[in-house]
Amino acid sequence: MEHLRPLLLALAVALLVASTGCLHASDGAMTDDVSAEADVGDAGDVEDDGWDGGSPPAPGDLPDEVDARFHVDGEPLENLTLEVVDTPEDRARGLMFREELADDRGMLFVYAAQQEGLSFWMKNTLVPLDIIFIDSDLRVVDVEHAAPDPGDVDDAELPRYTSDAPARYVVEVNRGYANETGLGYGDELEILE
Numbered sequence: 001m002e003h004l005r006p007l008l009l010a011l012a013v014a015l016l017v018a019s020t021g022c023l024h025a026s027d028g029a030m031t032d033d034v035s036a037e038a039d040v041g042d043a044g045d046v047e048d049d050g051w052d053g054g055s056p057p058a059p060g061d062l063p064d065e066v067d068a069r070f071h072v073d074g075e076p077l078e079n080l081t082l083e084v085v086d087t088p089e090d091r092a093r094g095l096m097f098r099e100e101l102a103d104d105r106g107m108l109f110v111y112a113a114q115q116e117g118l119s120f121w122m123k124n125t126l127v128p129l130d131i132i133f134i135d136s137d138l139r140v141v142d143v144e145h146a147a148p149d150p151g152d153v154d155d156a157e158l159p160r161y162t163s164d165a166p167a168r169y170v171v172e173v174n175r176g177y178a179n180e181t182g183l184g185y186g187d188e189l190e191i192l193e
Contacts, residue, residue: 010062056136056168057191059086059110066108067192068171072182078104079192082171086110095172096124106173118170119162122149128175132183133163141165143178159169 019092026095062084081104087093091109095101110122114136126148133142144161171189178184 006015009180010173052165056138057110059112060084062108062110062191065142068108069190069192070181071188071190072143072151072184073187076190077181079167080104080171080173082106082108084108084110084172086128094125095127095129097126101127101129101174103174106171109170109172111168114166114168116160116166118167119156119160120144120146120170121157121158121160122146123158125149130175130178131161132171132178132189133165133167134171135166136168138169138189138191140185140189141167145175145178145186147175 009064042134043125064084066082066084067079068082069079083106085094085107086109094109095107118133120131128148129146131144131146132140133144135141142163142165144163147159169189
């Protein structure tokens with residue numbers, strides 16, 4: 001029965017999300033999810049190619065994985081490969097139960113609209129992370145340095161990592177990335193086409 005514990009825990013979180021309408025991302029994003037419909041365009045038989053790069057991406061605009069890079073003081077950093085999570089279920093699962101994260105990998109959380117008080121926790125997250133909050137203009141508005149879930153505390157005692165400013169996107173990468181690269185407020189995320 002012990003080997004089923006992670007699966008049962010994930011199922012319980014999914015049921016909680018579905019029943020309350022409240023989002024608890026893998027690292028604890030807690031917010032109401034606002035849905036966005038994809039723009040089908042005039043030609044019904046033409047397949048939607050997703051995001052055109054001309055406006056900030058909405059849920060459903062991006063493929064499952066994108067290459068992106070931050071610009072610090074206008075200078076581009078090394079490319080990152082980011083797993084895109086843009087549904088309530090995927091955002092709730094996030095990086096839960098992963099034992100490692102490569103230095104050039106991360107996760108991009110995409111929301112339909114910019115939100116005040118976007119908040120994450122590290123429930124069942126095993127690796128320390130930098131949680132980078134980004135606004136609708138793809139500018140960094142806050143960076144939080146998060147410790148992994150200690151595993152022996154009640155959910156109410158887990159720290160919450162909340163953006164100081166409205167945010168629409170969140171990038172999670174290994175803890176230390178922001179300090180090592182100098183990434184901070186006002187720096188830009190570029191999603192490569």
